[in-house]
Amino acid sequence: MLMAARRVTALVLVGAVALLSATACGADSSILGKDSLVIGVKPDQPGLGMKKAEGEFVGFDVDVAAYIAGKLGKNARFVETPSSVREKVLMDGSVDLVVATYSITPERKTKVAFGGPYYVAHxxxxxxxxxxxxxxxxxxxxxxxxxxxxxxxxxxxxxxxxxxxxxxxxxxxxxxxxxxxxxxxxxxxxxxxxxxxxxxxxxxxVNAPFTDERYGVGIQAGDLDGCEAVNKAITEMYQDGTAKKLLEKWFGKSGLALTFTVPQFEGCG
Missing domain, CATH: 3.40.190.10 (Periplasmic binding protein-like II)
Known part of the structure; x- marks a missing residue:
């Protein structure tokens, strides 16, 4: 009986250590545990993500990404991220976030997580x-x-x-x-x-829209704390007027009907 009790105690201790280790690993892998963030953006979409001759990235998505990183207290480094590799670079850890006209879809949500949306296009x-x-x-x-x-x-x-x-x-x-x-x-x-x-x-x-395209911030699956922090930053971006300012800066002369209210979030769970 005593030996059995000791075995149970040992198993409980092993389980507790494993749980603490897993929790520690999860914390380390979250964007919140990093000093700086590598953020994937488009290099060839005018108004959204463009790489200038000197290497600087500019556009609405780039400004949104920089705002989010700033709210998280992180420095940001931007890298080219074509549509074809967005899931791959998040899953292999090459980038920490993707802000690149990345529409939230059920299929993509089986591979990565999304903060936002930060804007609903059509x-x-x-x-x-x-x-x-x-x-x-x-x-x-x-x-x-x-x-x-x-x-x-x-x-x-x-x-x-x-x-x-x-x-x-x-x-x-x-x-x-x-x-x-x-x-x-x-x-x-x-x-x-x-x-x-x-x-x-x-x-x-043509000016005949036929879908809603919810632009999300791509993030590694399982980073619940990081996702919620991104959503908080997006909310603040709309509440403090930055979203309106950026949308008018990049698309004010386009003739599109722009939306300046906080989009309905998908949820990070």
């Missing part, structure tokens, strides 16, 4: 300025639509709405826009904030 369509036959997404039937690797935007058209478009692959939206200008594709359909950065006198937004 998918729309960009066409050539001379195009007169495309008034909404259904008018894309039979046309060539650009498909960016790692993006879900084309799925909203071809799979969800069953519109028979001809997909043309591209590595980025800047490549899509080049293809649109050159006539290799007929349309680019994605978030209106992305399209606003590319719209010119020769390229126009």
């Amino acid at each position: 998918q729309d369509t960009l066409v050539r300025g001379t195009e007169s036959a495309v008034d909404n997404v259904r008018d894309l039937k039979g046309r060539k639509l650009c498909q960016v690797t790692g993006s879900n935007s084309w799925r909203r058209v071809k799979e969800e709405r069953k519109i028979a478009v001809k997909l043309v692959e591209a590595a980025s939206y800047s490549e899509c826009v080049s293809g649109l200008t050159a006539g290799r594709v007929d349309a680019v359909s994605t978030d209106d904030l992305i399209l606003a950065g590319f719209a010119t006198a020769d390229l126009k937004i």
Whole structure:
């Protein structure tokens, strides 16, 4: 009986040590335990994330990321993060956060966690300025639509709405826009904030939105404390007027109807 009791006590002690070790590891892996944060942003989306010739990143997403890092008391270092690798770099720890027009979806939430959303955009369509036959997404039937690797935007058209478009692959939206200008594709359909950065006198937004795109802050799965801290920072960004200031700075002249209220959060659990 005494030996059995000792064995139980030993097992309890081992379990307690294991629990403390796991808790310590969790704390160390949280963004809250780091002195500085590596944040993934886009390098080629005007108004959202652009890498200048001297290496500096600028744009709405970059400013949002810098604000969040500042509220967490961390320095930030920005790195290029194309759509195709956003989950990968979070899962392997190459970056701590991703703020790169990263729409929150059920599929992505099986791999990574999300703070926010920090903004709700709406998918729309960009066409050539001379195009007169495309008034909404259904008018894309039979046309060539650009498909960016790692993006879900084309799925909203071809799979969800069953519109028979001809997909043309591209590595980025800047490549899509080049293809649109050159006539290799007929349309680019994605978030209106992305399209606003590319719209010119020769390229126009159809202005017929058909989805809600909830831009989230990508974070490693399991970092509940870090996620909640990010959400607190986003709330403060709207409450102190910074969100309104940044949206007007980057998109005030775009003609888009901007929203200045705190988005409904997804929840970190």
